[in-house]
Amino acid sequence: MTQCALCEEELSTDPTNKHCDSEEHIFPNSVGGQRTVSGFLCRSCNSTTGETWDAELAEQMQALCLIIGVRRDRGTTPPLKVTTTEGENITLGSGLIDHSQKMTVAARATAEKKAVGQRS
Numbered sequence: 001m002t003q004c005a006l007c008e009e010e011l012s013t014d015p016t017n018k019h020c021d022s023e024e025h026i027f028p029n030s031v032g033g034q035r036t037v038s039g040f041l042c043r044s045c046n047s048t049t050g051e052t053w054d055a056e057l058a059e060q061m062q063a064l065c066l067i068i069g070v071r072r073d074r075g076t077t078p079p080l081k082v083t084t085t086e087g088e089n090i091t092l093g094s095g096l097i098d099h100s101q102k103m104t105v106a107a108r109a110t111a112e113k114k115a116v117g118q119r120s
C-alpha cells in the first residue's frame, strides 16, 4: 500500500477517485521541471500544491524564467509587464525584448517587487 506523502491516504488506481496516484514534477513545471514521479502525491494534493506552492514559486521566478528562456514541460511562461530603468513600459515574453536589455529589465523588475513588498 502506497500512501500520499501529504494527506497519507492510500493512493488509488481508480481515476475517478480524488486520491488517485498522480504524476508530480520533481522540479515544478513553471521553472522548467520535466521529470515526474508517481506514487508520491494523490491527485487532490498535487492539485492543491500546484495552486499554492507551485503558483507562488512560478510568480517569484517568472521574470528570471522569461529572461533566461526556461522551457516548460507544458505551456509557456506567461508574459510579464515591467518598467525599464529608463521608465519605458515593456512586456517580457518570448522574443519580445532585445537581449542587450535583459539585465537592466531584470534588475528593475526585482527592485520594483522588493519596493512593493516593503510597502505592505
Ligand SMILES: [Zn+2]
Pocket (backbone or CB within 6 Å): 004, 005, 006, 007, 008, 009, 041, 042, 043, 044, 045, 046
Ligand atoms: Zn494526498
